[in-house]
Amino acid sequence: MDKLIDDEILVKQFQSGSQRAFDELMKRYERKIFGYLLRSVRNYEDAEELTLEVFFKAFRALAKWEPKAKFSTWLYTIASNLSIDYHRTKTRHPVYVLEDEDVLETRVVANDLSSNPEKQIEDMERGRIIREAVDELSSKQKEVFMLTRYEGLPIREVAETLGMAEGTVKIHLHRAMKKLQTLLRPLMENNEI
Amino acid sequence: MGKCIISEAHAIDYVYGELDPSKMDEYKEHLMTCNNCTRMVNSFKRVLQLVDDAEGVYAHNISMPKNLQSKLYRRINAEDPVETTIASKFTSTISNLLTLMNQQKATVFSLFIVVVIGTTFFLTDPFQYIPTYKENVDDTAHVKIQEYRQLEIQRNMEDVLRNRHLRNSNKWDRVSQLNRVKDQARGTDWATIAHQHLKSVHSEL
Ligand SMILES: [Zn+2]
Numbered sequence: 001m002d003k004l005i006d007d008e009i010l011v012k013q014f015q016s017g018s019q020r021a022f023d024e025l026m027k028r029y030e031r032k033i034f035g036y037l038l039r040s041v042r043n044y045e046d047a048e049e050l051t052l053e054v055f056f057k058a059f060r061a062l063a064k065w066e067p068k069a070k071f072s073t074w075l076y077t078i079a080s081n082l083s084i085d086y087h088r089t090k091t092r093h094p095v096y097v098l099e100d101e102d103v104l105e106t107r108v109v110a111n112d113l114s115s116n117p118e119k120q121i122e123d124m125e126r127g128r129i130i131r132e133a134v135d136e137l138s139s140k141q142k143e144v145f146m147l148t149r150y151e152g153l154p155i156r157e158v159a160e161t162l163g164m165a166e167g168t169v170k171i172h173l174h175r176a177m178k179k180l181q182t183l184l185r186p187l188m189e190n191n192e193i
Numbered sequence: 194m195g196k197c198i199i200s201e202a203h204a205i206d207y208v209y210g211e212l213d214p215s216k217m218d219e220y221k222e223h224l225m226t227c228n229n230c231t232r233m234v235n236s237f238k239r240v241l242q243l244v245d246d247a248e249g250v251y252a253h254n255i256s257m258p259k260n261l262q263s264k265l266y267r268r269i270n271a272e273d274p275v276e277t278t279i280a281s282k283f284t285s286t287i288s289n290l291l292t293l294m295n296q297q298k299a300t301v302f303s304l305f306i307v308v309v310i311g312t313t314f315f316l317t318d319p320f321q322y323i324p325t326y327k328e329n330v331d332d333t334a335h336v337k338i339q340e341y342r343q344l345e346i347q348r349n350m351e352d353v354l355r356n357r358h359l360r361n362s363n364k365w366d367r368v369s370q371l372n373r374v375k376d377q378a379r380g381t382d383w384a385t386i387a388h389q390h391l392k393s394v395h396s397e398l
Contacts, residue, residue, distance in 0.1 A: 048258040117385040130247035180240045
């Protein structure tokens with residue numbers, strides 16, 4: 001299907017009965033949504049389950065959807081609500097969190113069994129420390145940080161996605177940056193700026 | 194020079210490219226003379242760089258879950274069995290078939306090969322040697338065997354790592370498990386990884 005077709009036109013086609021239009025929308029966004037949820041929940045199976053849930057909800061709700069916002073913003077709204085719910089209901093079990101992270105890391109390695117395993121392990125360790133710092137952010141700080149940084153959404157769209165005022169988004173973002181700065185200070189001192 | 198009164202929020206907005214364009218030039222000029230703000234800006238840039246590296250590697254290297262689309266439709270169908278007309282049944286069968294063919298490219302391809310070989314066998318001299326097809330089939334088999342081996346090693350490695358966090362896990366058990374993985378993984382990068390983990394277990398003992 002033509003890549004140049006706007007998401008919103010595909011939505012219209014889906015609303016008039018074309019399932020292929022939905023397939024195309026899913027093809028466009030499944031990777032992004034999965035990546036976003038994986039960063040958010042840090043567990044491969046849960047991220048997969050939540051990704052399915054996002055598209056399931058989208059499939060159900062799309063019939064009555066009206067293009068007040070961009071389709072992608074709407075999709076991220078569903079995803080971020082699910083991820084906030086996930087963190088709310090998930091009781092924190094540090095043991096399991098570590099376990100997930102380890103299993104994930106072996107997956108990472110499995111996908112790149114190349115050149116220099118020793119450096120890979122070093123990077124993995126460093127990456128883990130940094131991601132743990134990101135996970136220390138409050139759920140709203142983390143959402144804001146992730147959406148601006150890795151989904152490339154401008155503050156205005158993040159505000160729309162999360163149903164917040166732009167000023168509130170900025171406050172969360174500032175707090176997130178301050179907290180990361182504090183948590184990552186040990187790593188920064190090893191690498192003089 | 195007194196303490197600078199421009200806030201950290203300013204520095205963060207600047208690093209994020211969210212600073213109001215009307216304040217941009219002024220702030221850039223200010224940075225040339227204010228060590229305090231320059232230090233803040235550099236520090237926030239460094240934070241983003243560190244996180245970008247960690248998160249970039251993280252999501253980039255991870256493979257997508259398989260067959261999300263068919264899983265979704267299975268779920269939609271399970272929750273809401275649509276009344277089926279003959280026409281819709283026909284189209285859905287065709288589309289399922291297409292999806293299946295898409296997913297099972299390898300199977301369809303091997304079937305195709307078998308059919309081609311079979312036809313050639315009947316149409317031409319049956320004892321004529323057909324090297325191309327044979328090589329292809331062997332290659333596929335070889336690749337599959339390698340894939341299974343990698344998967345097996347990965348699964349064992351995951352088991353060891355999972356056990357590592359169990360409270361009562363015995364370190365000597367882990368050593369022997371890791372040694373087993375290392376043997377199994379000989380000749381691959383997994384062996385090195387198992388070795389690294391072994392070293393860290395030994396240092397804990
Ligand atoms: Zn200053």
